[in-house]
Amino acid sequence: MSTEIPTVDAGPFIGGRFVDSTSAERHTCVSPATGEVVGTFALGTAEDVDRAVAAATAAFEDWSALSVFERCDYLERFIVEVGKRREELGRLLALEQGKPYRHEALPEVDETISNARIAIEIAKHLDAGQILPLATPGRRAFAFRAPRGVVAAIQPWNFPLGTASGQLAPALVTGNTVVALPAPSTTLIEYEWIKCFQAAGFPAGVVNLVTGSGAVVGDAMTGHPDVQVVAFTGSVATGQRVAARAAGKAQLIELGGNGPFVVLEDADLDLAVRDAVDSAFGAAGQSCIAAGRFLVHDAVYDEFATRLTAAVEEKIHLGLPFDEATVMGPLNNAGLADKVDRHVRSAVADGARVLTGGGRAEGFPTDLYWQATVIADVEESMAIAVEETFGPIAPLQRIHSDAEALDIIKASPYGLGSAVYTRDLGRGLRFAEKAPTGMMNVNARPGEVEGHIPVGGFAGKLSGIGKIQGRHPMEHVFTEIKIVTINVA
Numbered sequence: 001m002s003t004e005i006p007t008v009d010a011g012p013f014i015g016g017r018f019v020d021s022t023s024a025e026r027h028t029c030v031s032p033a034t035g036e037v038v039g040t041f042a043l044g045t046a047e048d049v050d051r052a053v054a055a056a057t058a059a060f061e062d063w064s065a066l067s068v069f070e071r072c073d074y075l076e077r078f079i080v081e082v083g084k085r086r087e088e089l090g091r092l093l094a095l096e097q098g099k100p101y102r103h104e105a106l107p108e109v110d111e112t113i114s115n116a117r118i119a120i121e122i123a124k125h126l127d128a129g130q131i132l133p134l135a136t137p138g139r140r141a142f143a144f145r146a147p148r149g150v151v152a153a154i155q156p157w158n159f160p161l162g163t164a165s166g167q168l169a170p171a172l173v174t175g176n177t178v179v180a181l182p183a184p185s186t187t188l189i190e191y192e193w194i195k196c197f198q199a200a201g202f203p204a205g206v207v208n209l210v211t212g213s214g215a216v217v218g219d220a221m222t223g224h225p226d227v228q229v230v231a232f233t234g235s236v237a238t239g240q241r242v243a244a245r246a247a248g249k250a251q252l253i254e255l256g257g258n259g260p261f262v263v264l265e266d267a268d269l270d271l272a273v274r275d276a277v278d279s280a281f282g283a284a285g286q287s288c289i290a291a292g293r294f295l296v297h298d299a300v301y302d303e304f305a306t307r308l309t310a311a312v313e314e315k316i317h318l319g320l321p322f323d324e325a326t327v328m329g330p331l332n333n334a335g336l337a338d339k340v341d342r343h344v345r346s347a348v349a350d351g352a353r354v355l356t357g358g359g360r361a362e363g364f365p366t367d368l369y370w371q372a373t374v375i376a377d378v379e380e381s382m383a384i385a386v387e388e389t390f391g392p393i394a395p396l397q398r399i400h401s402d403a404e405a406l407d408i409i410k411a412s413p414y415g416l417g418s419a420v421y422t423r424d425l426g427r428g429l430r431f432a433e434k435a436p437t438g439m440m441n442v443n444a445r446p447g448e449v450e451g452h453i454p455v456g457g458f459a460g461k462l463s464g465i466g467k468i469q470g471r472h473p474m475e476h477v478f479t480e481i482k483i484v485t486i487n488v489a
Contacts, residue, residue: 001234005091008039010191010211012048012428015055016204022047023213029188032330033321035365041187042244049179049220052208056177057226059205063336064147064175071173072120073270077200079113085196086110092187094321097157098329102322103223104283112165112450114462118451119169122471126174138489145475146482147175148250149228152221154214154242155330156234157183158286160190166468167231167252172206172476176229179208181218183234185333187211196210214238217432224244229477233288236388236462243465252477254456256388257416258292259446262405262431265299267421271443273307275419276394279445281316281372284328285392285408286336288362288463289417289439289447289455293378293385294396295405301398308394309355316372316392318361330368331391340391343384346371347395352377352384357392380408388414402431409435415461440461 005466008029012019021042028037063071082089086109094105132141153167160182168178182190190209197207209215218238221246222230230246232239232253239255261279263272279291296304331337337360344358357373370392378385378395385395397407409418417439422428428442438458441448451453454472457463466477 004179004445005088005095007037008092008188008192010039010041010188012042012044012052013191013194013198013207013209013396014048014052014196015208015293016202020043021136027184029096029185031095032185032332032368033095038092038096039188041191041211044210044217046220048210048212049217049224052210052222053150053180053221053226055205056208059203060147060149061178063177063203063206066175068123068126068173068175069349071175072123074200074202075116075120075169075173075360076197078202078204081196081199082109082113082193085192089189089193093161093186094329096189097186098332099283099321100319100326100329102324103327104329105321108159108162108278110119111162114451115162115165115449116169118470119173119474120450122474123173124168126471126474132483134485138487140488142486143404144482144484145432147479149176150226151176151178151229151231151478152224152227153178153180154189154218154221154230154232154234155182155186158283160186163233164190164193167233168207170474171229171231171478174474176478177206177208179210179221179227181210181214181221184213210362218242219245231477233468237433239464250477250480251465252473253458254468255288255412255416255462257288257445257446257457257463258386258388258412259290259416260405260409260412260418260437261291261294261446262399262418262420263294263296263300263304264402264420264422264427265297267300268423268443269300269304271309272304273423274313275445275448276308277311277315279447280394281312281328281392284331284370286390287442287447288388291394291419291446292388294394295399295408296396298355298398298400301396303392305355305374305376306394308396310375312372312394313356318369318371320364328372328392330364330366331370332368334368334392338369340370340389340393340469343387343389343391344375344393347375347378347382350379350382352379352382386412406431409437413462415458416456416463417441419444419446422447436461438467
């Protein structure tokens with residue numbers, strides 16, 4: 001299969017047209033997989049944001065006045081357009097982000113179709129309103145579900161299309177208009193994907209894109225007075241900044257996690273090892289719902305460590321994205337690779353043992369290829385245990401009881417996803433009920449959920465505000481209840 005694609009030169013999409021930015025500055029995009037230039041994008045400005053928000057505001061009245069079935073028809077046409085460009089989009093995603101083409105890039109393109117279909121099905125059956133009882137005779141009260149307005153949607157680089165579709169599809173189908181900002185290191189793929197909305201015939205201004213940096217474009221979007229909703233997925237530090245700037249607006253903020261993966265002494269180790277490999281090394285560990293730390297009961301710790309190490313060495317083939325055997329690609333950027341370096345070096349210096357991997361791989365076009373790594377004898381005092389490493393690392397800690405594992409989870413600043421493995425389902429359910437994470441799986445890896453199931457953090461933690469996926473963002477973020485009373489006497 002040819003990996004050749006044209007160089008992409010991206011810029012704003014505003015009011016139904018691709019337009020020039022008000023800035024002449026551009027950023028060059030280099031593939032983390034090959035080291036080659038993939039394209040460039042315009043470093044947008046606050047003026048570009050003003051234009052995009054104005055276009056979205058102008059389009060809102062007509063778009064929101066359509067029936068949900070008419071808006072669903074537009075999304076159906078979008079799905080057709082994505083299908084036409086599936087392989088082209090998958091190739092660009094693999095080159096720009098670094099994902100293995102067959103194992104991860106194509107499935108992410110398919111996820112955008114799935115997210116649109118889920119939004120369509122839920123929207124058609126979302127409660128449009130209700131009649132409320134009143135004490136006053138001759139009056140009626142109606143509660144209507146109304147779209148909020150303009151949505152500022154900001155995407156991360158690890159799942160650029162999966163996140164974009166998870167934000168845009170439910171926002172659009174409920175009657176909102178959107179201004180999107182892709183992450184700088186995955187701007188080109190989102191720019192090409194946005195063309196599917198144009199090809200599907202979406203009315204001008206309903207979907208808009210501004211390229212550039214979060215510090216300029218993102219700040220202008222989140223603080224814009226004509227933006228009613230802010231949807232953001234990304235790091236904790238940036239998410240906190242976004243939430244502060246978006247004060248007073250509806251917010252959907254999905255942030256980090258370190259995925260506690262708890263293996264109790266009565267666990268099915270075949271299942272636990274299989275899921276551990278998939279969860280820790282899928283997307284090269286660059287996922288907020290990945291298994292980021294392993295809390296393993298002392299009674300099975302050594303066996304689990306041995307079996308996990310063997311499974312990683314057998315199943316995880318690190319390679320170029322278009323190699324058919326590749327199941328794990330490079331890290332996306334140098335800053336992240338440096339962070340993984342620091343976490344591993346620090347852990348080893350403090351007494352942890354590398355069982356396999358342990359450093360950057362040699363012989364590849366870039367130095368962003370990191371070996372799949374298993375580290376034993378990790379302690380709670382180590383950064384690799386308590387922080388979000390976001391790389392292909394499985395750090396193993398010993399525990400001696402359910403209570404100890406729960407105490408560790410409770411002490412963590414993160415509360416996104418976790419998992420517990422035990423053959424006693426009652427024990428697993430009791431553990432799940434006590435664990436302060438927004439998602440808790442029993443005998444399934446952290447974050448293993450279907451696309452219509454709500455996903456999000458937990459109160460008091462740093463993993464976000466609100467729930468993504470399914471009907472929840474449609475009900476609680478992208479729409480609001482409007483009350484109308486009528487005197488019929």
